[in-house]
């Protein structure tokens with residue numbers, strides 16, 4: 138079939154994509170079709186021949202304009218049909234301009250910030266030939282032992298969905314074929330964050346209801362936002378591993394949600410079906426995953442070695458293969474790869490780490506930092522303090538501030554916290570620095586130096602937490618304490634009596650009960666990215682008023698895990714009564730609740746209006762509240778709306794976030810904030826496993842955190 142300009146239809150950009158796909162598929166051999174389902178990691182010379190034969194469809198971990206162009210040229214100019222490759226990479230929180238980790242970005246409670254950072258990451262990465270990112274990670278995580286909690290938006294499906302949507306919009310832009318976009322990949326489908334014991338890759342066994350109400354919503358939000366790809370997860374899901382689970386991959390993803398993009402496996406997760414014990418051979422693994430709906434095999438090699446034969450033997454139908462190939466090709470067409478397979482050399486130098494990108498990294502870090510505690514208040518500090526002791530293994534540390542999944546970032550771009558402080562204080566201020574101890578290990582030899590400097594100082598700033606390699610993938614921990622002897626370092630410095638401020642640099646909630654009780658001021662900075670030091674200093678010295686809020690609960694001890702705000706009431710809700718649901722040796726509350734975060738100013742909530750107070754099941758309610766900045770400083774408040782469905786056909790959480798807004802108010806300024814509650818907010822999975830709204834009373838709670846509720850009201854849903 139020829140197109141209008143004498144070219145084959147599939148090469149004619151004026152033709153509709155569906156027509157081009159059909160034309161191309163009609164020309165492909167069985168082997169070439171399977172080639173589109175094969176992904177390799179890193180390029181080796183021996184791969185050239187395979188590319189030339191059209192037997193590889195994608196690479197991951199190949200970066201750089203020259204390198205990607207060189208490999209792309211083989212596919213486009215030397216293979217029979219010239220189908221371009223798609224280059225994928227884990228661009229998780231920035232490419233060269235590294236932003237705070239996603240858990241930090243989520244702490245901003247500002248989805249638009251996620252969008253902006255994703256769009257910068259897309260511009261930078263695509264200038265180096267990458268057109269596909271394995272992000273956002275939208276796994277709900279209720280267990281901070283799981284190292285990958287750092288990569289997502291925390292414990293809440295509503296906040297997680299908002300972030301998922303924004304990341305997809307940021308990476309993909311309005312039109313994937315435009316310069317500077319990446320096709321996004323929502324991962325890890327699904328419930329990977331529910332790993333038993335928080336141990337990475339471990340079994341997950343959740344009910345269909347919890348799956349639908351807790352783990353699936355952020356994926357659905359990503360699909361609705363047009364995400365191009367989805368990654369199937371490593372975990373077992375109630376006996377059927379996620380990478381061969383046709384219920385989640387086909388019934389829900391494609392059937393219920395109408396997802397039209399393609400599904401890529403996680404790294405080797407198809408071959409690992411053998412370890413799971415649901416396939417005896419690579420061929421069986423390939424068949425199971427493929428038929429369940431996994432279109433591309435990341436690295437495992439089982440599609441490459443088995444799919445052709447499976448089709449020839451009639452074990453997998455060519456129709457199923459065509460459907461998968463169609464999905465992969467659609468993304469390649471949408472990206473415009475057939476028209477623009479190459480990257481302009483030298484472009485990256487104009488894009489990477491532009492001034493605006495670095496400025497956004499600063500804004501993102503400032504917005505993601507959470508003031509956990511500020512007694513007296515000790516913060517903000519005066520810039521002309523005479524002597525400051527800066528102590529701790531993360532104070533003068535560049536690489537760890539980058540956080541997990543930042544291997545394209547460069548440690549030398551990081552402004553350390555020590556540097557940030559030095560730049561901020563007056564000329565007369567003396568800064569004394571002591572590392573105090575290593576991040577891990579048992580040596581206390583530097584304690585003496587730390588205490589000596591603390592004693593000389595008017596205030597000590599302790600910077601402690603986690604190194605980047607104990608967060609992220611395969612970094613589950615069995616305790617949530619500060620690693621090594623950092624806890625003892627804090628106690629030792631505390632005993633000098635010097636006023637103390639503690640800055641946490643970490644990738645997960647930590648059970649810092651002693652610190653929370655004794656240290657007067659605590660700042661949660663997460664792994665804040667390249668501008669971390671400046672952002673922390675801006676907040677310490679009052680040039681920025683912090684307004685981050687926790688997207689995840691901080692437990693008092695690891696034994697409280699899993700602990701999350703949207704729990705079920707149980708038949709015996711915790712009380713002072715003995716026979717109720719609690720630990721006998723701990724308060725039932727967490728150390729810091731979901732949504733918590735302080736400010737240097739104060740906000741007053743008033744005048745809650747719920748209109749109307751009775752609606753039909755298909756109706757909508759408007760909730761309005763007035764917020765006033767009653768303090769002396771300009772600041773941001775994150776107004777949070779929670780609901781509770783009091784009686785339903787199934788048990789419902791005691792609280793569910795259903796609206797939030799981060800607003801900026803000048804001193805004295807008052808503003809109304811309005812939320813709408815409709816189908817999306819009020820529906821849940823009922824006794825018949827249907828997503829419905831049930832008649833009954835809904836309690837409305839508006840406040841500063843999931844525990845600090847300021848105003849309450851209710852409305853009624855009638856049949």
Ligand code: NOJ
Pocket residue numbers: 197227271324403404610
């Ligand atoms: C394994 C990880 O689970 C996944 O998140 C990542 O995208 C792939 N490796 C590729 O690096």
